Amino acid sequence: MKNGPSVLALLVAMLLVLPMAVWAGGGQEKSEPAPVEKGEVMVPQVKTDYGTPSGKLEIFSWWAGDEGPALEALIDLFTENNPRVEVINATVTGGSGVNAKAVLKTRMLGGDPPDSFQVHAGQELIGTWVAAERMLDLTPLFEDQGWMDVFPEDLINLIGTENGIWSVPVNVHRSNVMWYIPEKLEEWGIEAPESWDDFLEIAGDIEAQGVVPLSLATNWTVNHLWESVALGVLGPDKYDALWEGELDWTSPEAIKVWETLDRILDYVNEDFASLSWQQATDMVVEGDAAFNVMGDWAAGYMSTTLGLAPNEDYAWVASPGTDGIFMFLADSFGFPKGVKNEAAALAWLKACGSREGQDTFNPLKGSISARTDSALSKYNDYSKSAAEDFADNRIVGSLAHGVTANEGFMNDFATVMEMFLKSRNPEQAANAAQAIAIQNGIISK
Ligand code: GAL
DSSP states (O other): OOOOOOHHHHHHHHHHHHHHHSOOBTTBOOOOOOEEEETTEEEEBOOSOOSSOOEEEEEEESOOGGGOHHHHHHHHHHHHHOTTEEEEEEEOOSGGGTTHHHHHHHHHHTTOOOSEEEEETTHHHIIIIITTTOBOBOHHHHHHTTHHHHSOHHHHHHTEETTEEOOEEOOBEEOOEEEEOHHHHHHHTOOOOSSHHHHHHHHHHHHHTTOEEEEOOSHHHHHHHHHHHHHHHHHHHHHHHHHTTOSOTTSHHHHHHHHHHHHHGGGBOTTGGGOOHHHHHHHHHTTSEEEEEOOTHHHHIIIIISOOOBTTTBEEEESTTOTTEEEEEOEEEEOBTTOSOHHHHHHHHHHHHSHHHHHHHHHHHTOBOSSTTOOGGGSOHHHHHHHHHHHHSEEEEOTTTTSSSOHHHHHHHHHHHHHHHHHOOHHHHHHHHHHHHHHTTSSOO
16 A cells, blocks of 8 residues: 555645735736536636736646657647737656656646646546636636537547546547568568557567567556557457446456467567667667667657657657557647636637647647647648547557546556565456456446
């Protein structure tokens, strides 16, 4: 058991700091937004006008360093349109937000929210800051900007509850992608595998040529790999059933996911725990590894940062056994209660949701626009293929990037994975996963 603060202590801390969050900033009188009555509850809503934005705007995300160019381009566009605002681009490095989320938690609970912050659409948003009533309902903004008609309904459902809409999606990323270098595969006489059994069949041959069959990186990328393996082994119906609490984690199929992962882990680089996701991509680019399974921010990294051309210098397939399925996630930005600069936060969210903003950000990021009216001519071949697949494929949600399960489960799952990496015991991992699924309300028993 971890010795962290109890829920009660956190609640008391929040009650103590909340009044401090109502304060004057940026020269404007500040107050909590007027709540709107929704059924039994009073929900604070965003206004659609706070006057001309000026002063400092702090945006908080984990898009640092190599992950930064897309956000920087969006900030440039924002600054052109809002010249009186100075953007503070506050980043906490670490893929998938491993470090940023912890810093955000301290700031939110300390009554010092950034003006806007990155958060995954789905349970990660709803189960944390929405549940803690720390966000403004953005429904008036969505209506004002005509976004109800341009964002897919399923996506709006994912960022909404019956009491409101809680963030603005800026993109759609795909999680289940396997990357490789075509020239290298030819040299090694192999093809991209269609299933994990295929992969395991060719892995020995790849290794015999002095090449790592599958590159892997730090802890969260193992969870990322797990979800692709789970989708490949279970298929989309049973994968969804896991999140709906309709498939036991101790069922033979679910145990098989861990067994398959166990066999795959025999063919990854030994130093994986110390690498960043970019370094695992570099291993493929440099010919040290044959394949890497990573979300399509890897396409952004290869195209934007490394200057490689999709379909020529690098290529991709759906991760083994998942052709025709798009495992999706979306980054979004929300409007916390008690921000210092409401006018600038509103202007930022308008930029995030705008067609121009999305078509500036996403071509550099490797993601596609979350809007249905995006200008595809601005995107490279990888993104065009992702947009086609998103329109045609069966869609499922990502665990590692906040869609399918609440943060409690995600954190506990990371612990189960750490245990599995030490024990490599599929049955034990399946039992532990079942226990945390019950504890976190995924399975009701
Ligand atoms: C994901 C996020 C992506 C990308 C990736 C690697 O969670 O949604 O936009 O940043 O992490 O850090």
